[in-house]
Amino acid sequence: MVNIVLFGPPGAGKGTQSENIIKKYGLKHISTGDLFRKHLGEGTELGKKAQGFMDNGKLVPDEVVIGMVGETVKEFKSAPGFIFDGFPRTVAQAEALDALLTKYDTSISCMVMLEVPVEELKKRLLERGKTSERADDQNEEKINVRIQEYNNKTVPVAEFYAKQNKICKVNGVGSIDSIFGQIEKTIDKQYA
Known part of the structure; x- marks a missing residue:
């Protein structure tokens, strides 16, 4: 089983590349945003818990979050592997994910980290903002905040995987x- 954590700042091309990875390797895509929408829409117990926090601005x-991820891993445990998109976002989540995967005799194979210079990210996001409905792709100030937030939160997670020799940096320009x-x-290389 190959399990990939796909990371990169907003505008790095994670969505496009995750589609390519899924198509070629048949991995099950796990996105926390999708999981939230699913659980909230279905009114599950975890969805109700999440809604309570969100309603209070927390x-x-x-x-x-780990509960939602865990249910998905359990449901698709016969998949050839998983691609985690935008998750884990904190070291605590990375540790919890490692513990969860251990229950299924598997682990993270590598963290694919798309690296793109900040100016290129801004250009891509502003361009995407012309056709997307996302207000946060249309405002350079919001884009700067999103990129800074990514940098602040991701560095510790990247360091976590680097200590396990599981970080794989990829040039996201081209x-x-x-x-x-x-x-x-x-x-x-993970299949070798």
Whole structure:
């Protein structure tokens, strides 16, 4: 089983590349945003817990997020592996994910970290903002906050995986195909 954590700042191309990874390797995509929408929409117990925190303007606690991830891993445990998109966001979540995967005799294979210079990110997001409905892609101030938030929160998670020799940095600038080619080489090493 190959389990990939896909990381990169807003505008790095995670969505595009995760689609390519899923298509080629058949991994189950786990995005916390999708999980929140699913659990809230279905009114599950975890969704109700998450809604209570969100209604009060609070972050959903790690144990609720991990619970949602855990249910998905259990449901799709026969998948060839998972691609975690935008998760874990904190070291505590990374530790909890490691513990969860251990229950299924598996672990994170590598953290694929898309690296893109800040000016390129801003350019991409502003361009995407012209066609997307996302207000946070249309305002440079909000873009700066999102990039800074990513930098502040991700560095410790990247260090966590670096200590396990599981961080794989990929240059996120270039054509979609050339970037995916780098990602393929990284993932193929996990199968070797």
